[in-house]
Amino acid sequence: MPNMKKKNSVTMEFQLDVLLKERDISIRKLALISGIHYKTALNIYHNHTAGIALDVLAKICKALDVTPDKIFKFIK
Numbered sequence: 001m002p003n004m005k006k007k008n009s010v011t012m013e014f015q016l017d018v019l020l021k022e023r024d025i026s027i028r029k030l031a032l033i034s035g036i037h038y039k040t041a042l043n044i045y046h047n048h049t050a051g052i053a054l055d056v057l058a059k060i061c062k063a064l065d066v067t068p069d070k071i072f073k074f075i076k
Helices: 016-023 027-034 038-045 052-065
Strands: 011-014 072-075
Touching: 016 027, 016 038, 016 052, 027 038, 027 052, 038 052
Parallel strands: none
Antiparallel strands: 011 072
């Protein structure tokens, strides 16, 4: 079967690992300060999720004082 991937498709990855490393914040501390479940933070950190709920994104952004564009990395 031929590759059906669109020519100009763009994918995104979370870059929570980079943000936490820059701020010296653990996954557990992010979960505590943002109010999200540890398992959710862990899955996002390791890019083991296909998406993110808007309320979770908002909590992470508020906890890290960043905008959503800092949470994602676009890959062509």
